[in-house]
Structures are given as structure tokens and as C-alpha cells.
Amino acid sequence: MAKLPGTSVLNSIRIMSLALLFCATNSSAHHSYAAEFDADSPTTIEGVVKEVWFKNPHIRYYVAVTDEDGNEVLWDARGLAPVKLVRMGWTKKTIQVGDKIKLYGHTGHTNKTIMSILDITLEDGRVLTSRSVAYDIKEEKE
Amino acid sequence: MRALFVFLSLAVSFASFADDEDFIGKWTLRISAAGIAAYEGLLEIEKHDDGLRAWVENGPAPVKVHGNQIEVTIDSRDRQGFKFYRVLEGRLDKGEIAGVIRTADILESAAENGEDGSPWTAVRSVDAKSRGGNHALRDFDGTWVGIRGVDIRKYTMDLTDKAHEWLTAYDARMDEPQKRCVSPGLVAATTWIFPFELIVSEERNRLTMLYEAFGLSRRVHMNQTEMPEFYPESSMGYSQGRLENGELIIETTLLAASTRDFNGEPVGDSTRVEERYFLTNDGNRLNLVMYMHDPENYNRPPIRRRAWDRNDEALIFPFECDPDSFFRQLFSEGRMQEYIDRSYMRP
Numbered sequence: 001m002a003k004l005p006g007t008s009v010l011n012s013i014r015i016m017s018l019a020l021l022f023c024a025t026n027s028s029a030h031h032s033y034a035a036e037f038d039a040d041s042p043t044t045i046e047g048v049v050k051e052v053w054f055k056n057p058h059i060r061y062y063v064a065v066t067d068e069d070g071n072e073v074l075w076d077a078r079g080l081a082p083v084k085l086v087r088m089g090w091t092k093k094t095i096q097v098g099d100k101i102k103l104y105g106h107t108g109h110t111n112k113t114i115m116s117i118l119d120i121t122l123e124d125g126r127v128l129t130s131r132s133v134a135y136d137i138k139e140e141k142e
Numbered sequence: 143m144r145a146l147f148v149f150l151s152l153a154v155s156f157a158s159f160a161d162d163e164d165f166i167g168k169w170t171l172r173i174s175a176a177g178i179a180a181y182e183g184l185l186e187i188e189k190h191d192d193g194l195r196a197w198v199e200n201g202p203a204p205v206k207v208h209g210n211q212i213e214v215t216i217d218s219r220d221r222q223g224f225k226f227y228r229v230l231e232g233r234l235d236k237g238e239i240a241g242v243i244r245t246a247d248i249l250e251s252a253a254e255n256g257e258d259g260s261p262w263t264a265v266r267s268v269d270a271k272s273r274g275g276n277h278a279l280r281d282f283d284g285t286w287v288g289i290r291g292v293d294i295r296k297y298t299m300d301l302t303d304k305a306h307e308w309l310t311a312y313d314a315r316m317d318e319p320q321k322r323c324v325s326p327g328l329v330a331a332t333t334w335i336f337p338f339e340l341i342v343s344e345e346r347n348r349l350t351m352l353y354e355a356f357g358l359s360r361r362v363h364m365n366q367t368e369m370p371e372f373y374p375e376s377s378m379g380y381s382q383g384r385l386e387n388g389e390l391i392i393e394t395t396l397l398a399a400s401t402r403d404f405n406g407e408p409v410g411d412s413t414r415v416e417e418r419y420f421l422t423n424d425g426n427r428l429n430l431v432m433y434m435h436d437p438e439n440y441n442r443p444p445i446r447r448r449a450w451d452r453n454d455e456a457l458i459f460p461f462e463c464d465p466d467s468f469f470r471q472l473f474s475e476g477r478m479q480e481y482i483d484r485s486y487m488r489p
Contacts, residue, residue: 033223033224033404034223034224034225034314034404035223035313035314035315035318035404036314036315039224053466053467055462055463055464055466055467056323056356056461056462056463056464057320057321057323057356057463058467060467076467076471076474078467081461083336083354083459083461086459111475114471
């Protein structure tokens with residue numbers, strides 16, 4: 001039977017900390033991204049986290065990015081709902097203010113400093129994916 | 143290679159003498175993709191003055207028939223709300239259709255389970271009376287965890303002019319309820335993948351359903367024939383249930399006007415939602431087929447599906463929601479006044 005991570009939270013987090021490294025193939029969301037984000041232009045940005053907003057309906061990281069002219073621009077990047085991310089071991093503490101991160105995702109149709117996150121690369125090279133569905137993940141045997 | 147396949151297919155079709163009439167009627171679609179539950183759907187084909195027309199899950203789906211070859215194009219929504227196309231090419235043989243699916247305009251972010259090239263079948267729809275098995279009401283009690291697949295997520299439905307007008311004016315960036323932490327409503331919430339708990343209280347003739355999504359809850363009044371006189375409209379409505387042939391049937395009315403899906407298609411306040419839940423023989427998988435009856439907005443009732451696996455050890459997480467980031471973005475983009483001015487889109 002499918003075992004839902006969260007039944008044994010610590011165990012799940014330990015398991016899923018490894019799973020953060022894999023690249024899942026499915027996005028999941030409960031908002032209409034198509035109305036706001038441009039599917040044809042996935043973009044990568046790098047910057048320093050200024051604020052962590054780890055709440056429903058979707059997490060956000062406000063990230064300071066230096067543009068081509070040398071100006072600091074504040075990006076508003078959002079990911080999945082926390083209830084989904086915590087089951088993958090991605091918690092409020094995973095990314096903190098001051099962290100340098102690389103984000104990959106879709107930018108807005110009109111606002112080019114908002115992003116729907118697909119992946120985040122941490123300084124240590126770990127890749128967090130904000131695409132996975134996670135609810136029917138089968139727990140691995142230790 | 144593909145040209146050879148098409149040539150051989152056409153050659154076979156000319157020899158098989160099938161015609162349009164053989165495709166007319168209701169079919170049960172099944173698309174098998176590796177690693178997930180098969181997608182299922184209703185395909186209905188009718189003959190009109192201008193030729194054959196098809197609907198999938200009661201939304202229009204262009205169809206081409208040549209001899210015993212058929213091609214049905216289904217616009218579908220990926221998990222992020224982007225549209226892509228499933229093109230079902232198949233062949234009718236001995237009363238069944240079988241073929242392979244190809245996908246078009248699919249995005250990297252979607253990559254819908256790698257179903258391109260997967261097999262699909264369609265068999266004549268039959269009366270589903272037997273699918274409930276011998277299950278009792280208490281068998282539905284438990285915590286249910288959503289699984290991937292099952293729902294085709296048909297993108298376009300058969301809208302009335304009134305609904306078209308609404309949809310044209312809808313701007314999901316500002317009007318979508320859940321963005322500001324407002325309940326998305328019964329139709330959307332019950333088909334999301336979030337887990338939920340179903341508590342059966344036979345002595346009180348009541349079901350209680352507790353959803354992780356937005357912390358929603360609802361009560362289902364079993365075997366009730368009358369409606370309360372002053373029950374208010376709400377996003378989850380007023381639900382009455384019954385067990386028929388092992389199948390749990392819930393009908394819900396008194397729904398507040400809302401939206402059906404991410405695109406903003408309306409749910410009118412006269413909507414009646416019919417949910418049909420049935421279990422697998424072992425009682426460990428719960429299936430839902432939902433019909434949304436709203437003739438003011440839909441010429442045919444949209445169909446949605448969902449399936450869950452039983453996991454009574456699973457936790458339902460709290461879902462406290464804070465709209466702060468939504469309003470902050472509106473302010474930073476200078477759209478706050480526009481948001482206020484379009485309050486008529488938030489009934």
C-alpha cells in the first residue's frame with residue numbers, strides 16, 4: 001500500500017532529504033499559472049534570499065538579484081504549498097535569509113521579476129525541486 | 143517509418159469497411175501510462191448534419207474518422223495549468239478501439255508522466271451498477287491519499303454563451319479565490335490530490351469529510367429526503383448521500399457561486415453536483431466520478447475523476463493560509479485599484 005510521508009515525519013524527512021536530489025517529472029499546483037506565467041521562457045537567476053515566506057497557499061522567496069546594469073532587483077519567486085514541500089523534507093529552515101541560491105522557473109507574462117519555481121540549487125549543489133506531487137510516493141526501505 | 147505505418151493503417155482501413163455509424167455512441171476511454179494509474183474518461187460521438195462530433199468528459203474534442211481509423215484530439219491541462227494536447231490515434235476492430243497516444247505542445251514543466259506513445263483503448267460504455275461491489279457504508283471510512291493519473295483534466299468544456307462571457311472577463315491573477323485564501327469550492331477541492339479523511343457515523347446517519355486542502359470540511363446527510371429550510375449557501379454546499387449497489391452517491395446543492403477549475407469556468411449558484419464513490423474489491427482504493435450539473439453555464443455536465451489509496455496512518459496536515467503575499471504583489475505591481483474595481487468577478 002502507498003505510504004504517505006508524514007506518517008513518520010522524521011523518517012520521511014530523512015528519506016526525502018535524499019529525494020531532494022532527484023528530478024521529479026511532474027509539476028503540481030492549485031493555481032492558474034498559465035494566466036500569470038510564461039511557459040515558453042524558463043529562466044535561471046541567482047541571488048541572495050532577503051525574505052522567506054513559507055506559508056500557504058504557496059511559499060515565496062524574495063531574492064535580491066543583480067541585473068545586467070549592476071542594479072539590485074528584488075524578485076518574488078514562488079513554489080508549491082508548504083504541505084507538499086514538507087513531505088519532501090523541504091521545510092521553512094531549508095533556505096534561510098542570506099543564503100545564495102540559483103532559481104530556475106517561469107517568469108511572468110508582464111512582470112518579469114516574478115517567478116514560478118521549478119528548481120532551486122543551493123550553495124552546496126543540492127537541487128530542490130518544486131515540481132513533485134509527493135502524495136503517492138512509496139516509502140523506501142532502509 | 144511513420145509514413146509506412148500510416149500507409150499500412152490506411153490500407154487496412156480500406157479493407158475493413160467500417161463507417162461513421164460504427165463509432166457513434168458512448169465509449170469508456172482508458173489511457174495507460176507507465177508508473178501511474180490509467181487515465182479514464184467518457185468519449186461520446188454523435189452524428190450531426192456537419193458530420194461526426196465528439197466530446198470527452200463532456201467537453202468538445204475534434205474527431206476525424208476514415209474507415210475504421212479514428213483520431214480524437216483532447217485539449218488537456220497539465221499540473222501547472224498550462225494547456226497541451228493529447229492526440230488519440232486508433233483503429234476500430236471487433237467493436238473496440240485501440241491505438242497509441244501522442245502529445246503535442248507539451249511543456250518541459252508538464253512532461254505529463256511521459257505518456258507519449260502509450261496505448262489507449264475505448265470500449266462501449268456499459269451500465270456501471272456493478273462497480274460498487276458489495277461494500278457497506280462503513281467500508282468508506284478511512285484516510286484517503288490521492289494518487290496520480292485517472293483524471294484526463296479536459297481543458298475546454300461545452301460552455302453556454304453566458305459562461306463564455308464570464309470566462310472572457312475572468313483574470314485568474316486577481317479573481318482566483320484560493321490566491322487570497324478563499325475556499326476554491328466543492329468542485330475544485332474534492333478533485334485535488336490533497337489527502338482527506340472520511341468519517342462514517344452510522345448511528346447519526348452522517349458522513350464527515352475533512353480535507354487537507356484549505357482545511358475544508360463538509361457533512362453528508364445520509365438517506366435524507368428533505369432539505370432544511372434556511373441553510374445558507376456556501377462553497378461546499380449542502381450534501382445528501384445514499385448507498386446504492388455498494389456505491390456511495392452524494393448530491394450537493396446550495397453551492398455559492400465559484401469557479402470550477404484554474405481557468406475560471408463558473409460554478410453557478412444553481413449547480414447540483416453529483417459525486418459517485420466506489421471502492422475496489424479489496425476496499426483499499428476509492429474512486430470518484432463527479433458530474434457538475436449547471437445548465438446555465440454548461441451545455442453538457444463537466445466530468446471530473448479522482449482516486450485515492452487507503453492509508454489510515456497518514457496525517458492530514460493543517461492548511462493555514464495567509465493572503466499577505468498576494469496583496470503585496472498587487473500593491474507592488476500597482477494593480478490594487480484594478481483589483482478593487484473588479485469585485486463583481488468575486489461573487
